[in-house]
Amino acid sequence: MTSAFFTLHQGLIREGPGEAADVAWAAEMAGLGRDARICxxxxxxxxxxxxxLQAAPEGKVTAVDAHKPFIEELNMRVGADKRVVPYVGKMDKLKGPFDLIWCAGAVYFIGIEKALGAWRYALAKGGHVAFSEPCFFTDAPSQGARVLGQRPGVDCEGHR
Ligand SMILES: C[S@@+](CC[C@H](N)C(=O)[O-])C[C@H]1O[C@@H](n2cnc3c(N)ncnc32)[C@H](O)[C@@H]1O
Known part of the structure; x- marks a missing residue:
């Protein structure tokens, strides 16, 4: 990743699309328990x-990111909340077990296939994976959108 990426993203409240309702929906679909172990x-x-945390108020959220400044920022924000355990690490080297592996706007860094292959070993029995990923809402995406779709794990039609 280039420093330009992080210059662009520094100081943003969130780094990708998504909102709390998406998390709540995924947690409900997964039948998440109040004491769930989440990554x-x-x-x-x-x-x-x-x-x-709202989805699993008695649970634990392990929060991992490869970019140290994000983890430092997170540590400052949630430092006192023992339910949150942030650490600097790679997304394909998770240490589970987790009842839910959540990944918003980032799986494209390694590709869906590699991610799922790695995450399965970190899932608890009966655990779930939920991630957000760009997809087309039209059968005739623009050329620019088609180029964006040409990356590991997604073909140029946006199919997985
Ligand atoms: C677009 S941001 C999304 C961040 C957050 N999920 C959100 O929605 O605000 C992508 C994140 O992936 C992280 N990242 C990229 N490659 C990674 C890897 N191999 N392991 C862990 N984190 C990685 C980046 O540091 C960045 O924080």
Whole structure:
């Protein structure tokens, strides 16, 4: 990743699209327990953590990101909340077990196939994976959108 990426993203409340309702929906679909063990993969500055804690108020959120300044920022924000455990690390080297692996706007860094292959070993029995990923809402995406879709794990039609 280039420093230009982080210059652009520094100081943002969140680093990708999404909102608390998305987290609540995924948690409900997963049948998440109040004491669930969650991993927020590539958490950035931690925008989804309040919603994840709301979904599992007696649980624990392990928050991992490769970019140290995001984890430092997160540590300052949630430092006193023992339910949150931030650390600097790679998304394909998770240490579970987790009842929910959540990844917002970041799986494209390694590709869906590689991510799912790595995360399965960090899932608890009956655990779930939820991630957000760009997709087309039209059968005729623009050329620019088609180029964006040409990355690991997604073909140029946006199919996985
Ligand atoms: C677009 S941001 C999304 C952050 C956050 N999930 C959000 O929605 O605000 C992508 C994040 O992925 C992180 N990242 C990229 N590659 C990674 C990797 N291999 N392991 C862990 N984090 C990674 C970046 O540091 C960045 O914080």
């Amino acid at each position: 927020d993969v590539a958490c950035g500055p931690g925008a989804d953590i309040p919603a994840l």
